[in-house]
Amino acid sequence: MIATKNNSIQVESNVQGEKIAMGIDPAAMAHIMSILTDLYSDPEYAVIREYSTNAFDSHVEAGQTRPIEVTLPTDLAPFLTIRDFGIGLDAEGIESIYSLYGASTKRNTNDQVGMLGLGCKSALTYTSQFTLVGIKDGVRTVVSISRDDDGTGAMTIIDSGPTDEGNGVEVKIPVKRFNNIEKKARNFFRFWTPGTVLVNGVAPDPVDGLYVTDNILLANNMSNQDYVVMGNVPYPVDLSVYFQDGDTGIVAFVDIGTVEFTPSREALYYGNTTNATIEAIKEDYKANVEGAVERTIAEADTFQEAFRRAHFWRTLLGRRIKPSYKGIEIPDQLVADDGHQFVLTSANSNKLSSHNRVKAVNANALIHGIIIHGYDLTNFTATHKKKIAKYCHDNGIAADHYILIDPKPNMQWIEPEKLHNWEDIKAIKLEINRVYAATNRPKGSYDVYVDGEHEEGTPADEIDTSKPICYINTTDDGKDMFYHIGGNVLKRLEWKGTVVALASNRVDKFLRDFPKAKPAQKVVARLYKLHSKKVTERDYLLAEVKRHRSLFTRACEHFDPNKANDPEVKDAIALHDADTSEAYKTLYNTFSNEIVRWCGAERKMAAAVSFSNPFDKYDLLRLSYAKPSSTEMKHIYTYMNAIYAQSLIDQMKKA
Numbered sequence: 001m002i003a004t005k006n007n008s009i010q011v012e013s014n015v016q017g018e019k020i021a022m023g024i025d026p027a028a029m030a031h032i033m034s035i036l037t038d039l040y041s042d043p044e045y046a047v048i049r050e051y052s053t054n055a056f057d058s059h060v061e062a063g064q065t066r067p068i069e070v071t072l073p074t075d076l077a078p079f080l081t082i083r084d085f086g087i088g089l090d091a092e093g094i095e096s097i098y099s100l101y102g103a104s105t106k107r108n109t110n111d112q113v114g115m116l117g118l119g120c121k122s123a124l125t126y127t128s129q130f131t132l133v134g135i136k137d138g139v140r141t142v143v144s145i146s147r148d149d150d151g152t153g154a155m156t157i158i159d160s161g162p163t164d165e166g167n168g169v170e171v172k173i174p175v176k177r178f179n180n181i182e183k184k185a186r187n188f189f190r191f192w193t194p195g196t197v198l199v200n201g202v203a204p205d206p207v208d209g210l211y212v213t214d215n216i217l218l219a220n221n222m223s224n225q226d227y228v229v230m231g232n233v234p235y236p237v238d239l240s241v242y243f244q245d246g247d248t249g250i251v252a253f254v255d256i257g258t259v260e261f262t263p264s265r266e267a268l269y270y271g272n273t274t275n276a277t278i279e280a281i282k283e284d285y286k287a288n289v290e291g292a293v294e295r296t297i298a299e300a301d302t303f304q305e306a307f308r309r310a311h312f313w314r315t316l317l318g319r320r321i322k323p324s325y326k327g328i329e330i331p332d333q334l335v336a337d338d339g340h341q342f343v344l345t346s347a348n349s350n351k352l353s354s355h356n357r358v359k360a361v362n363a364n365a366l367i368h369g370i371i372i373h374g375y376d377l378t379n380f381t382a383t384h385k386k387k388i389a390k391y392c393h394d395n396g397i398a399a400d401h402y403i404l405i406d407p408k409p410n411m412q413w414i415e416p417e418k419l420h421n422w423e424d425i426k427a428i429k430l431e432i433n434r435v436y437a438a439t440n441r442p443k444g445s446y447d448v449y450v451d452g453e454h455e456e457g458t459p460a461d462e463i464d465t466s467k468p469i470c471y472i473n474t475t476d477d478g479k480d481m482f483y484h485i486g487g488n489v490l491k492r493l494e495w496k497g498t499v500v501a502l503a504s505n506r507v508d509k510f511l512r513d514f515p516k517a518k519p520a521q522k523v524v525a526r527l528y529k530l531h532s533k534k535v536t537e538r539d540y541l542l543a544e545v546k547r548h549r550s551l552f553t554r555a556c557e558h559f560d561p562n563k564a565n566d567p568e569v570k571d572a573i574a575l576h577d578a579d580t581s582e583a584y585k586t587l588y589n590t591f592s593n594e595i596v597r598w599c600g601a602e603r604k605m606a607a608a609v610s611f612s613n614p615f616d617k618y619d620l621l622r623l624s625y626a627k628p629s630s631t632e633m634k635h636i637y638t639y640m641n642a643i644y645a646q647s648l649i650d651q652m653k654k655a
Helices: 026-037 043-061 091-099 118-123 181-189 270-296 304-317 363-367 382-392 421-426 479-492 503-512 520-532 536-548 551-556 565-578 584-592 595-599 619-623 630-654
Strands: 068-071 081-082 129-136 139-147 152-162 168-174 197-199 209-211 216-219 226-230 233-237 247-253 333-335 343-345 357-358 360-362 370-372 403-405 419-421 445-450 453-461 469-473 496-504
Touching: 026 419, 043 068, 043 081, 043 118, 043 168, 091 129, 091 139, 091 152, 181 197, 226 270, 226 520, 247 270, 247 304, 270 304, 304 363, 343 360, 357 584, 360 363, 363 370, 363 403, 370 421, 382 421, 382 453, 421 503, 445 479, 445 520, 445 619, 453 479, 469 479, 469 520, 469 619, 479 520, 479 584, 479 595, 520 595, 520 619, 619 630
Parallel strands: 068 197, 226 247, 370 403, 370 419, 469 496
Antiparallel strands: 068 081, 081 168, 129 139, 129 168, 139 152, 209 216, 216 247, 226 233, 333 360, 343 357, 343 403, 445 453, 445 496
């Protein structure tokens, strides 16, 4: 924060020109101290930040170059300890700084981070007591600092004596059993200047990335959050720079005094000074980012590495850039020669024959795929894709995309090892799961769903007979039922197998080739029966309860069951607020009435369960409003409880 020479405030009254000095009511001192102590929304982060920066400031003042030392809590030693080797503190110094809110020795300098005189008490917002050890000129002073019930603080010197230790201060803060101190500390200290701090005896991993300027870093692992770092303290800001890679952010390191912060030091104060600094950061970033990208690309050893780096920065920056390497502009795609097209297919798609024919392939597919030349076939089939997949598996090749073309493409920007020959792949023999002799192999191709994924033109000899097979007569039931069953019902039920679409004239032939295949109706009926058994009477009761509207629904929405004495009312409200099981939801969300009728099953309806509305016993409730006021609700509770009490009396009389 910028040091100022005069922080006094005067208020002039218009009443006869009288000047009245403002102050703090002594009776409110405990309240004010409590407010100043509880400034922080994140107490764990506050104690890490405040005491480590105090330690750093002490090193600056003493000219100390060794790092401060931070020891994180463990199960055996549940303390956060921060130790510096700066100017140190004696009893008098501890008393003057730690006992007075606002006391600070740093207001007249821009070399140190603190100046508010509040952070040294921050531990009291997290714990009721902590320990401070001050060493100064051969004297070691141990002080217990605590917080009283009224919010005020107190100090107790528990030990003082000679020592041969060098000057410094150690703060020891007990931590709660379940805490996030370690995670927050490691996140905080990654912004510190290397060599200024050790965490558990080791230098923390610093924030890394691409330095756009000496002070502006395009950083990794930022979750699209920007920071301004002043005096090692990161302050979140929004520099309004969009990244396609949401893990990136800008980190700007600024001199002490160039931004201002709120009293809690958790955020920046956006006054003229801060706003001017942020605008300067934005302008520096915009003016230098492309040059930084060009430098990192120019450092590439090969054309292929330059291509990868260019793609990375194009993706990251979310805008068009035109990088070059060795004087040649780096393309963002590979274009096929005139008269040719690429066949592009995803290696991870279950739709084996799915593909696109394109004139150009983008950089992402090129970097994460393989190129297969010598492919001059008109139709790309599932068999082709299976052979490519086996080739990659057998040769230890990882690829997300398969890119096929006849002539060899220009490989200037692509690694030579990414290029493969179709002739080598075409020669691969696939293993076919079938129970037929070679002379009796099934012929033809079919429209199928395999494990819920649609495939067209699947050859009969590629149907996996090791998994269940069922079929739908599309002449009788229609194509829509095939799509509904294969792509919806059986997929949602995670049924693993093959659903085949058959016209009537193909059924007999198909069953000769696949004698174990079952009609899809029977498969669906069996699955419906299995799921029906999982649905309980309670599910049906809940469903019936939710069918009730008007008075019952309104009552449940507004009633507090704790204020109604009638146990039937309490139970009804609990039922209304409860939810049906996943089995019930699966049954009624997956199996429509149409599907149930189609598979020849019978649906058990919730209406078969009887439900008696307990609010029917309270006739006057019918006169209440849909949204009763709080006063009306009090009267309603009184009325209902009186009726219920009378019913108990009547029962006792009958007994």
